[in-house]
Amino acid sequence: MTATTADAPPPELRLPKRRGVELALLVGGVLISVLGYAAVGLAHDGVVPPDVAGYGAGLGTLALLAHVAVRFRAPYADPLLLPIAVLLNGLGLVLIYRLDLETPRDQAAPTQLVWSTLGVALFAAVVVLLRDHRVLQRYAYLSVASALALLIVPIFFPAVNGAKIWIRIGGLSFQPGEFAKILLAVFFAAYLAANRNALAYTGRTFWKLQLPSGRVLGPIVAIWLLSVGVLVLERDLGTSLLFFGLFVIMLYVATGRTGWIAVGLLLAGVGAFVVGSFEPHVHSRVQDWLDPFASIDAGQGPGQLAQSLFAFAAGGMLGTGLGAGHSILIGFAAKSDFILATAGEELGLSGLTAVFLLYALLVARGYRAGLALRDPFGRLLAIGLASILALQVFVIAGGVMGLIPLTGMAMPFLAQGGSSVVTNWIIVALLIRLSDVARRPHPEQVETGVIAAAVEEDR
Amino acid sequence: MIRYIRRAAALCLLLLVALLVNAARIQVFEADELDGNPANRRNTIARYDQPRGNILVGDRPVTGSKETGEQLSFERTYLHGPLYAPVTGYASQTYGTTLIENAEDAVLSGTASVLAPLPFWNEFTRGRQPGGDVVTTIRASMQQAAYDGLSGRRGAVAALDPSTGAILALVSTPSYDPERLSGTGSAVTDAWARLNAAESLPMLNRAIRQTYPPGSTFKIVTAAAALDARAVTDADAPTDTPSPYVLPGTSTTLPNEARGCEQASLADAIRVSCNTVMAHLGVEVGLEGMAETAEGFGFNDTGLRIPSGVARSNFDTDMSDDQLALSSIGQFNTTATPLQMAMVASAVANGGDLRRPHLVDRVTTNDGDTVRQQGSGPSQRPMSPSTAVQLQRMMVDVVENGTGANAAIDGVRVGGKTGTAQHGVDNSGLPYAWFISWAQAPDSGRPAVAVAVVVEDAAADRDDISGGGSAAPIARAVMEAALEE
Numbered sequence: 025m026t027a028t029t030a031d032a033p034p035p036e037l038r039l040p041k042r043r044g045v046e047l048a049l050l051v052g053g054v055l056i057s058v059l060g061y062a063a064v065g066l067a068h069d070g071v072v073p074p075d076v077a078g079y080g081a082g083l084g085t086l087a088l089l090a091h092v093a094v095r096f097r098a099p100y101a102d103p104l105l106l107p108i109a110v111l112l113n114g115l116g117l118v119l120i121y122r123l124d125l126e127t128p129r130d131q132a133a134p135t136q137l138v139w140s141t142l143g144v145a146l147f148a149a150v151v152v153l154l155r156d157h158r159v160l161q162r163y164a165y166l167s168v169a170s171a172l173a174l175l176i177v178p179i180f181f182p183a184v185n186g187a188k189i190w191i192r193i194g195g196l197s198f199q200p201g202e203f204a205k206i207l208l209a210v211f212f213a214a215y216l217a218a219n220r221n222a223l224a225y226t227g228r229t230f231w232k233l234q235l236p237s238g239r240v241l242g243p244i245v246a247i248w249l250l251s252v253g254v255l256v257l258e259r260d261l262g263t264s265l266l267f268f269g270l271f272v273i274m275l276y277v278a279t280g281r282t283g284w285i286a287v288g289l290l291l292a293g294v295g296a297f298v299v300g301s302f303e304p305h306v307h308s309r310v311q312d313w314l315d316p317f318a319s320i321d322a323g324q325g326p327g328q329l330a331q332s333l334f335a336f337a338a339g340g341m342l343g344t345g346l347g348a349g350h351s352i353l354i355g356f357a358a359k360s361d362f363i364l365a366t367a368g369e370e371l372g373l374s375g376l377t378a379v380f381l382l383y384a385l386l387v388a389r390g391y392r393a394g395l396a397l398r399d400p401f402g403r404l405l406a407i408g409l410a411s412i413l414a415l416q417v418f419v420i421a422g423g424v425m426g427l428i429p430l431t432g433m434a435m436p437f438l439a440q441g442g443s444s445v446v447t448n449w450i451i452v453a454l455l456i457r458l459s460d461v462a463r464r465p466h467p468e469q470v471e472t473g474v475i476a477a478a479v480e481e482d483r
Numbered sequence: 484m485i486r487y488i489r490r491a492a493a494l495c496l497l498l499l500v501a502l503l504v505n506a507a508r509i510q511v512f513e514a515d516e517l518d519g520n521p522a523n524r525r526n527t528i529a530r531y532d533q534p535r536g537n538i539l540v541g542d543r544p545v546t547g548s549k550e551t552g553e554q555l556s557f558e559r560t561y562l563h564g565p566l567y568a569p570v571t572g573y574a575s576q577t578y579g580t581t582l583i584e585n586a587e588d589a590v591l592s593g594t595a596s597v598l599a600p601l602p603f604w605n606e607f608t609r610g611r612q613p614g615g616d617v618v619t620t621i622r623a624s625m626q627q628a629a630y631d632g633l634s635g636r637r638g639a640v641a642a643l644d645p646s647t648g649a650i651l652a653l654v655s656t657p658s659y660d661p662e663r664l665s666g667t668g669s670a671v672t673d674a675w676a677r678l679n680a681a682e683s684l685p686m687l688n689r690a691i692r693q694t695y696p697p698g699s700t701f702k703i704v705t706a707a708a709a710l711d712a713r714a715v716t717d718a719d720a721p722t723d724t725p726s727p728y729v730l731p732g733t734s735t736t737l738p739n740e741a742r743g744c745e746q747a748s749l750a751d752a753i754r755v756s757c758n759t760v761m762a763h764l765g766v767e768v769g770l771e772g773m774a775e776t777a778e779g780f781g782f783n784d785t786g787l788r789i790p791s792g793v794a795r796s797n798f799d800t801d802m803s804d805d806q807l808a809l810s811s812i813g814q815f816n817t818t819a820t821p822l823q824m825a826m827v828a829s830a831v832a833n834g835g836d837l838r839r840p841h842l843v844d845r846v847t848t849n850d851g852d853t854v855r856q857q858g859s860g861p862s863q864r865p866m867s868p869s870t871a872v873q874l875q876r877m878m879v880d881v882v883e884n885g886t887g888a889n890a891a892i893d894g895v896r897v898g899g900k901t902g903t904a905q906h907g908v909d910n911s912g913l914p915y916a917w918f919i920s921w922a923q924a925p926d927s928g929r930p931a932v933a934v935a936v937v938v939e940d941a942a943a944d945r946d947d948i949s950g951g952g953s954a955a956p957i958a959r960a961v962m963e964a965a966l967e968e
Contacts, residue, residue, distance in 0.1 A: 273491050273494070276487055276490075276491065277484065277487045277488055277491050278484075278487075280484070280486070280487045317520070317522075320520070320521075320522040325522060326520075326522040326523070330520075330522065333509060333513075333517055334517055334518075334520065334523045334525065336506070336509045336510050336517075337509055337510060337513060337514040337515075337516075337517030337518055338514075338517075338518065338523075338525050339510055340510055340511070340514050341510065341511065350524070350525050350528055353524055353525075368506070368509075368510065372510065373506055373507060373510040373511060376506050376510070377503060377506070380499060380502055380503060380506075383499075384495075384496075384499045387495050388492070388495075391488060391491075391492045391495070394488055395485060395488055395489075400484070403484060403488070407488055407491060410495075411491065411495065414495040414498060414499075415498075417498075417502075418498040418499075418501070418502060421502050422501070422502060422505070425502070425505050425506060425509055426505075426509070427501065427502070427505045
C-alpha cells in the first residue's frame, strides 16, 4: 500500500488499539450502573442511597483495574468486551440491590460485590498470566479430567431445591458445573482442532451420512455422554442442555458436517422427551411450561412461571422504573433464576431489548475473534466460549419467558451467584486474550506493510 | 471453517430474534390479559399503596387510613364505625367494598377520571390520583339521635330533606364496626365469620336493604290514591264503610283496633287508624289506581340508587279485591324499606313533589376542589298538590289528636302516621312498630325533615309494640335534631 522507509513508519502501520474507546465506554457503563443504583433509591425511599458514591467508586475501581490489565497485557483486544461485561455486572448488582430492599433479612448484593471483585481479579490474572491462548491446548486432558471431577463431586452433597449441583463448604456454596463449562470448551476445542481432519474425511458412509471412524469420535462422544449423564443424574437440565448445544455447535464448526446438526437435534429431541416424560422434577417443569396458569385454575395461586409472566407484562413497553415494580412476588429465586423478570418489569421491553443486545454484542464479538484468528484451536475456543454465553442466555431467558421449559440457570453477570459471576469473568478474559491475538498485527505484516485480513487456511 | 462459523453465528442470531419476539409477545400483545388475571396481585397492591380518600359527614371525615407496613400498605379506619356503617359500608382488603365505599370506589381509590388533571390522564399513565373525598348529606346530630333512639334494638331510621331528597340520617341497628373487616389475616376472617353468623344480622342495612310490611303507615298512600281518584271528595265527610268490614268476595271480616270507625270520614280514619275505611277505599280506587299511586311513591322500583342500590319495595299489581283490601292497609304482600316510607312522608311534606333520595352531596379532589356536586334529586309527582295539603292536615291531626302524640314537638308543625305491622304465619311473629313523620319549623316556608322509623323488637312485650309507643319518640328525637340546625 505504502512505501516503507526505515526511519519514518507510515501511519497505516500503527494499528488502532482502541484502548481510549474502551475507557470511554467503561466510564459510560459505570455511570449507567450508578444512575440505576440512584434510581432504585429514589423510587423506593425518595432519596439517593447514601452509599451510591461507594458503589460507583467500587465498580469504577474494578473497571479501571480490568482496563489497566487489558491496556498493558492485551493492547489489541476488542474494546467492546470489557465495557459490556462491566455494564452487565453493574446492572446485575443494581437489580440484586433493588430486590434486597424487599427482603431485608436476605442481603445478596454485598456478597455479589465480593464475588464480582474476585471475578475481576481472576479476569486480570488470566489477562496478565496467559500470554498465549495456545498454551491451553497442552492442558486439554487435564481440563477434561478436572471438568469431570468438578461435575461428579456435587453428587456427594445434598440436593438444593431438587438439583444436586451445589457444593457447600461452611457458609459458601458454589456450582462446579459453572467452571466445568470452560474446561469442557477448552477440551472440545483442543480435541476437535487436533482431530478435525480425521473427523471430517475418514470413516464409513452410511446412507447419505459420512460417519467418522469410531476411534476418533469415540473418546469425545464418551466424554460428552459422561458429562451430560452426570448432569441428568444431578437434575441439572439447563447445564446438560448447554453442554449438548456446545458440543453440537463445536463439532459442526470443526467438521462442517451438517448431518451432525440433524443427528444432534434428533438426539436432543428424544432425550428431552424421555427425561421430560419420566423424570418427575423435569416433568413438572414441562407441565408448568405447557400451562403456566394451571395452578391458578386449581385454586393454588400463581406459580413462579405465571408470576414471572405477570412481571414481564407489568413492564410493558417502558417498564415501571427501577425500584417501582413488584417482582418480589415471584418468590425465592427472584435474584437468581428469575432476575430477568425484574429487568422486564422495571425496564420494560425497551430495557430488556437493550440487555439482550448487550449479550448479542458480546457473543458477536466472540465470534468475530473466532473468525479473525488463524489457529483452529483459538477459533474453536472463541466460538465455544461465545456459544456458551449465547446458549445460556437463550435457555434461561426462554425459560423465564415461557418460550421453553424452565431450567435453573444463571443469567450471565446479571444473576446472583458467585461461581457464575467468576466463571463469566474468566470467559470474558479468555475472549479478551483471543481477540487480542486476532487483532494483533503479525510481524511479517508489519514488515511488508500489508494489513491482511485473516487468511483462510483450509477453505 | 469460516462458512461454518458464520452459520453458527446465524443460529445465535436466530435465538436472539426468538427471544425478542417472545418478549414483545408477552410485554405488548398479552400484557393486558396478564395484567387482568385475577391471580395477579399487582392491581391489588397498587390499589392499597396510597391512602384511600375519606367519607365526610358535614366537614369531618368519618373514615381514615393507616399505614400497616405490609404488602398492602394502607388499611381503612373508621371513626364511630357502628354509627356510620349503614352509610359508609366497609372497605376490606379481604372482602371488597359495600355501600358508599363501593359506589364511590373509583373516587376514593383515585382512579376516577374526574380527579385527573386532564381527560384520559389515568388511562394514559396507567396511574391513579390521590384518593378523592366523598361528602355525604348525613347530619351528624340526626344520625346520632336516631342511633341513640334505637339503642341497640333491631330497627332502622331513614330521614330525608323533603325539598332536596338529601338523606339526612340512615341508621340500622344492631350495627358493626367496619374497621374490623379492613385488613387481611385471621382477625378479619374471624370477625367476618362471626358477623355473618350473628342472629341479629348486624351487617344487614335495614334502612335500605330490608323490607317490612308497612302496616298502617301505608294508609297515607291509600289516602293519596283515594283523594286523587276522587273516591273521596270531602275528607271530613263520612264514608260508606261498615265496621267490621267483610273482605270482598270472601266471608272474612276485617276488624279495627280503634273505636269509632263505623262510617268514619277519611280524616278520622287516618287519625285513629281505621283498617276498615282504608281497606274499603283501596277497593273503591281499584287495583290500577292503587298501583299507580304506590309506584308514584317509589314502590316496585328496582332501579333506585342512592348511589348504592335500594331494595325494591313491593305493591302487587295482580290481586283479587280481598287481597287489594289487605294491601291497602299495608298488609298482604305489601312491603317497604324504611327509606321508601320516608319518601312517602317526604312527598306529602313537600306538597306532593317527591325528590329522589341521594346520600352523596359532593365529591372533591384530595385538595378539596369540588369535582362533582349533587343538586336536588329529580322529582316525580305521586299526588296532586291539593291532595298533599289535605294529607298534611290529616297527618298533623294524627300527632295532635291521634295515635302519634308521642311525636309532638312544642311550637313545631309535625305530621305523622303510626303503623303496627303484623307478619309471620298467622301473624305469629312479633309485629313491627312503624312511624313516619315530617316536621316544619314555624318560621319556615317548607318542611325541614321527613323521617321513617321501624323497630322490630323481638325482646319487647307484644302489647308494647306500637308505632306510637316505640317508634314515634325516635322520630321526634331525629326531627328535633333536624330543627336545631
